Amino acid sequence: MKRYLLPGLLAGSAGLVHAGVTDNLVVSPRAMALGNAVTADPGGIESIHFNPAGLASLTGYQHTDTLFIASIRAHSKFKTAPDIDIGGFKDDPINNTETGPVRQAMALPFLGIPKARLPAVVVPGLGFSWNNPGSRLTFATGVYLSQAMSIDRTKDANDPGRFDGRLIQLQRLVYLSPAIGYKLTDTLKVGISVPIAYANFAINTDFRAPNKLLGTVGALQKGVCPNGSGNIIDTLTFGLCGGGPEGMVDPFKKAANIDFDMHSSFDPTVNLGVLWEPKPWFALGAVYQGGTSTTFVGTYNFHSEPMLRQFVKGLNSSLLGPIVAGVAALPQEIPEYQSGNLTAKIPFPFRVQVGMKLKVTDYAQLNVDAMYADWKKWEYLTFRFDQSIKLLEMARLFGHANSTQATFPMGFRSVTNMAYGLQLFPTKSLTLRFGYEPRKSSIPGDKISLLTPLPDTKLKSVGVRYQFHNGAELNVTGSYMKGTYNVPARTDCNLNCDGFFNLIYNPYAATTVSGDLIVRYFGVSFTRPF
Template structure:
């Protein structure tokens, strides 16, 4: 290698290791090979998986081939809740969640056309299949692949009293690419281009219990305690505002479960586009880049709200008094709240666009280093708005808190777009065997002041090991094992997606005033088999 070439390669490597950030759930379960290399494969795209990581890499496939892969993954997320000194929610001090810990986490998978199955498993096993076609002498290679482009699955339904149930008994976000017509074009011996159109089935499920610990609700509850007798009735109150008319069950508490909500939506046909370029001027050096287009995915599905007796009876008592209906009309409260309300909903939830660039260095035959930098537009998730087919009576109560439209539910997110790095190392002790090592420090797209248990994704580190073995027939197998871990610590009032204690924080801080600490762990094992036909 010429000295100036080595200097250029070293400069590129140093540039790629400058501090950078970011990842949410992208590329966690997409490719067995990529996982082994810290997802740093843009400049050395892995066979048919090039469809996702850089479709220009398809031009390197000079034969017909099939790729079969399987992976198993498990997610564990823990959380603990503690009230600091001076804790108070409108004069209420003894929160039963204080000192508790979240229970066991299981996984599930949304099955297209079927929905969420009833079983809960310690992990999930997902197969995938890809095929590539090349006519000898042609500059084109065509391919398609199926893979999981995005996934997170958290199920806390095993323990009915799990304190984390107030921010996601079940959370399922997945994007399953089931067809991806793709083409790679070899422009010259050193330059290739590629394009693919991944067509995905997307699913979004949130099932949660709800409570509303905030100052205003606490003040209402304290007022009831001082005005209403223990039996729950007050004759004078009937000629007033009906604060006691709901009886014992209508006594308001900021710590009581108020309702439960389930949203289940899909987008069965959601195409995007991937565009890639690969430059390989030397056997020891390559540069690659891929742009993965995003989409404003339009989901539709169904919802169910179940209101607990507390709010139902409170509103009933209010409207059974002399002046209560007048006060309710002024405040915009509903005249009644049904126990169950269900129907259809829709939402536009962006699938973020993604840009990734990478470098491959192989200074000697036995060693190869890959370094990638990626950027995903998670800032598109500033807030998620769900639109219902009717006014939700339970949400009409939220008019007290300045939320005017009860046919919509807006959940703040406040995510950010940052840059993420990935590093992959391959050792080649023999012509047939490659040993792989990956490291990906994934700085989260969820800022510390926005973290919650719906997306418990702090900064994490992904470590991977793997191997590839080539048979004389031209077939090969790959094995990968990965481990990812991250911790978070959110002191009281530090994340207004989870634990802020302010006067109007009804949507949505179920652990208001608590110190919340937790972590997330992901275990991954993958196997792939590639063969010619």
């Protein structure tokens, strides 16, 4: 199947929502501090997410408030290959540039994304649990952000990263999560939760097409009409210059801007957990986090620059140009703006996580987890529009016949990760925590893009817990995650290929792209009886 612009952008953005690296970042300060190795030691109300069987260990009525502050920095550098040649164009202004400042935003359910952009984003959360004295049942619910990514490059209008995402906003907010934990025996517990989420992703990106066919057309225009003015011969033939100076094709030039916002208001999944604690110093846990097939709905807007609009206009104003356009099934015109509705059915892969808790001494405990995510099902994603997109009809030259529907080959892979947590207990009230989680990305190195700048990363955390005499508990955690990537020119056809048919989407054709992703975040939670 041929690759195409919008499905590539949408699929890449959806990949950000669920691509493994963004999971579990701001769910629980306690889990953060332990590198999310908490399946056999799920802790408090956050057991709803990590292992609902852990809820059966809670007693009385409890209330948890959480607050996270997170900043994401995505930096990239661009270096064109010495032999770059895009149909005769060899001087890409992107060469030797770097992306600029990055800001964050927070999408509000049912309201959208506020205009304010901040150096960091603040994420609140809360949870409740109820257990009657002597009851084997514990009920709970919580509000938390299970997955998120926010990158805003709009502060610099000329940021070179704008051609692969000026704004990327993706998140999955669980707003209701009814859960039950049940104590089968003194050592065996089970649980189930049903997180109901509001999923959102939005993208605003500039688009350019450094493709050899477009470069060849631009070179022909320079030969026929160096100053961009048409002539009688051109008018009586193919109208290459009929669009005037604005219609001169440059493969390195911005061709359009694409803006869209999609969401799913009701997206339930199910978590099933089991916890076995045969000894106070040893426990095993397992959780299954079910997948789903989510239908996203939203709106889109295409803003076409004069270059392609005027080129098509000039082509269709000549004597022979309409014949060429008809044979190639090109549009008769491209409107400056085209808006409408968009739908996509995106699978949410299931996850399985197992873990062990080992309290080696009265003063130290080790947690180890292994997790698997079924991202291999993201082989293809399909997007549907409510009309034929005139700008996209240009891709018929490359074999994409249906401009109202597009399928994009993702090529994601299923991944297995490990996680490690260490707890030290210097006093009965004070606990020190340390976490390490080497995260493998579900996005192969030859599929990465600036829309999905998610390489393998390493998450490191440190936290402290203090328990008060009245049973209240304070958790404070700081975490740092970093990953780097280097994509040599012509090795990733979601980013920098320059073959004749690599029109969509390779905005950095024949260019080596390197960069990093850094996430810093701080979390605090306060749990108290009520």
